[in-house]
Amino acid sequence: MSGSLALAASIAGMERADLTALLERRWVPNPAAVRDPLSLALELLRPDSITRALETLDRSGIRALLALAREVSPAPVSVPEREEAETSVLAIGLAGIASQPGGSTRPHAEPVPLDEVADQLRTLLDSPDARERLERDVPHPSRTASDAPAAAAWFGAAQTTTQRAAAALRALALEPVKRNRRGGISQTGVKALAEALRTGQEQAERVVELLRGAGLIHGAVSAAHGDRFAISPDGIAWLRLPHAERWLVLARALAARISGPLSAALRIAEGALGTAAGEVLPIEFPLLPEARLADARVLADAAEDLGFTVDGALTPIASALLDPDSAPLPGEPLSLVRAALPPIAPGVYVQPDLSIIVPGPLAPDDEAALFGVADVEQLGVASSLRVTPPSLARALESGVGIAEARALLERLSLTGIPQPLDFLLTDVESKHGSVIVFAGTGRTRIRVADPAVGDAMLVDRALLHLQLQRDPASLAYVLLSRLRPEHVLAALVDARYAAIAGSDPDAAAESPAGSGPAAAGPAAADPGPADPAADASADVGPGHRSEPDAGAILGAPDRTVTDLVDRVFAGAEQPGSGEWTRRIELAIREKRAIEITAAAGSDVRTFRLLPASLSGGRLRASDQTAGVERTLPVSAITGVEILD
């Protein structure tokens, strides 16, 4: 027998706050179809909606449903426990109450099972894994927040992951990475980021999730990069924050993701997030799918990476962030974090092997400048960078001059500039601009200062694919290629020519009017470096694709919830033809008798009918008492009650 009426009766009897809470937890497949309690009940009894609700139902709720459905519960439960569980399943629309004649509901009515829910629960419990999880006892937490090691132990992880997050943002600002079809980061993107962060791919993915959760990166579609993850405006702002603030942003975003079942599991595990995700969650929520369990484990790993937990247990600062009311520490989180993290490092060590050791956090501006002239080798409490010819070439391309780089290193270095680094800086500076690649009219142009170098390029086996030709029209030594400037530049750098991207130094003298990058054909796009901020803002436009929203899975967004509640309440207070029509249709589908109240002027009559069809605004039914067929206009109906 359908549970629609029982659920509709339950919904109709709910206070506004209760209905709002229900809708925040339940997925409504088609919100537009909701007009009144019955239509909402029909939506909530769709199989997908029930499955989602059951998946996040705890073991006591499942037992209560089994008991209601008169199915054997794997373990006996006490009366108060059962009553509490019944109330909770009622509250989330997984049980109903017996409907009363006239559609009224009794306060504190006994819950009744819903067939649709019972069927779905049976199907889910057919899985041996789910049944086994339901039968096991919730593990006692082996480690709790009170076992957390010394408060200082979290900061190493905090510092390392904050550094990695910053490095990932810088990498994404330089080159956004592709998204896969599911909206996640592509495999090549993961590899590229893992390389940039000098870490494993799993850790790189967790860093991306942290950044994504904090809104520091976003999926974006742009003409230049296609569908990619790029740094968001918030990400650009985050890079300007000091380290303590950076950490706090990430930690707050992570804390916000600890909700629903995981939050409940965390309470049972007494603050041991690792235990909650790995041990408690699958037992306390036996129907939670493996993908959700895996997500929780990844979240616990990310928390450990971030120093939110140490050895799986929440740190005092994390506890304070999750539950500010019961924070075990006095003071507000930012000052606590600032006090725990090391101060700004006094400088860096620049070594003869061209490595730079950064023994702690730097001021954001110094950090940005230093990472702009050196490659990352290791990120951690102390970070290790290395100045290389490509890193300096990159700095030059981004507009940082060698003199500026030298001044930066001199200012930050605790140990001066070693001779090999001085030589490298001078060498790069002397070669800078000797080979310039730029877009010309339909062709990429390479201006070479030394003709001997140009002659070597023309015959260089490593450059044959560029099909270089001397430009006979140019007074300067200029070579032409049909390939795009970025390909030409990459090939020249690979072949150890000191090439940089730039613009035509003789453009005014040589270029015919209308030529230049803007007029260049498709084979010669502007090779100039992308401005991350400009790119990010350009990406946020009509082409922006919305992210899959975890909130949408658990419940409708707030505005939709309020709207739905309003409609249901309005429908319940003034039931009209829509409500009667849905009840009649339900009775026809289930071949059930109904009691109809119809009015014609002052004549109000009640009929006991078996409905046959509803069309053209008319109900056709057989009157079981009179033994005749009746046809009634729906507009005359003032009440419909489905009979058992």
Place this chain on the structure above:
Amino acid sequence: MTLGPLIVQSDQTVLLEVAHPDAEEARHALAVFAELERAPEHIHTYRITRLGLWNARAAGHTDAEILDTLNRYAKFPVPSGVAGEISDTMQRYGRLTIERIADGDRAGELVLRSDEPMILREVSSAKKIAPLLGNRIDELTFPVEAWARGELKQQLVARGWPAEDLAGYTPGDPHEIELAEDGWQMRDYQRAAVEKFHEGGSGVVVLPCGAGKTIVGAGAMAAVGAKTLILVTNAVSARQWRSELLRRTSLTEDEIGEYSGQVKEVKPVTIATYQILTSRRKGEYAHLSLLDAHDWGLIVYDEVHLLPAPVFKLTAELQARRRIGLTATLVREDGREGDVFSLIGPKRYDAAWKDIEAQGFIAPAACFEIRVELPESERLEYAVAEDQDRYRIAASATVKQRVAREIIAKHPDESVLVIGQYIDQLESMAEALGAPLITGQTPVDEREELFEAFRSGRDRILVVSKVANFSVDLPDASVAIQISGSFGSRQEEAQRLGRLLRPKSNGATASFYTIVTRDTVDQDFAQNRQRFLAEQGYAYTITNAE
């Protein structure tokens, strides 16, 4: 935060701030369990590895001591993951032992034991370990055949349960060997290395190039006092060992045999090359009988980081004999450090080269890179060349001859080695410099003659190919000019530099030059070498040729 000299990173690297007042103490404490990876001027990088921790455990250190060291010297709190990993790793060592049953029916039998049945169950059910064990004697004991002792240790290390080998050694045929400390004395660190080895029974001694590893070998032979088989990298090295043993010990010509491609002598002390030991005829090792030719009481493995893979296999069957490995580095380019640990033994002694240099036992060295331009005609040849020919063309730039002459002129009273990779280049360089040339084709006797002429000062300049890379003792070389190399090999760089590190009679600093052709692959490879040398802590200067 203690503001100490160490920063312990979550990836198990440890940074040491050299200028910190406590750096020296911290360095000594770290050396017990961490491997030095890089030692540039200001910050040294160590890595805490499983093998390093097991080496420390084998030497009697505990995880609590190691954590105490880190906590005492760390600038910031030690990451909890690192502390956990150290404890977990160290507690794995010695929970399995290989022993010999002392009495009863099975007296003398070799067994694998543990007080923890769970561990024994885990390892005995492993696919690669099960065939190495006999039928279980009781819950805590499995019999082990003698032949399986080495392979079992290898497999247990690979599985993360290194066994402590307490089964002892066969004494071997006794043979009296004494050090003849006549006009020289063993240095303290050499004596300490011998003592540590002898206490442990077998294992590896790590000393920098030029620190006198041969003398440690001789000391170990004297301490064991038994017939000894010495395995070395090549015939020239074999001759060097022979000459050192004659000079430093009571051994006579009649007691020392050479077993190499040229000579096949088996005497109470036999020096054999790895190559001859691993040479095959019709698929079989042709000279395996050497291993049983005597009841050897000691086997010496020279340059153990170069031990060829087949020798590991043969060594696995020699576990009843005392073994000493000598090397400048535990790092192997093939990554088989675990096999050295399980088959030769744990590290018994390690001395930092900076300590030895400070004591004046190895010469300080300065490194220079001189960049030259490829002449225009050669640049075109380079440009049109196939990838595989480019390094040869760049490395053989003719302009290097002029630069080499200029360098030699700057060191008028010093002996100079010119080292290269390509025979054509070396021949024309030798001709240009008017110096003798040694290559792989030079007969051993002629090589020795030329080395001797160089040693005695008759020839001030010697041009050599890569044959001079290993175990050639050239005491008076104080300048080396590297004109080409094996594509930037770090090992080769270490060996070549090692030729200069013998202490100079006048205490002078050795000079190590590399001539590099700029903007070519030669420069790429030079970058690897530069990084390596700077990481080793040598002063490094780059200049353009005039």
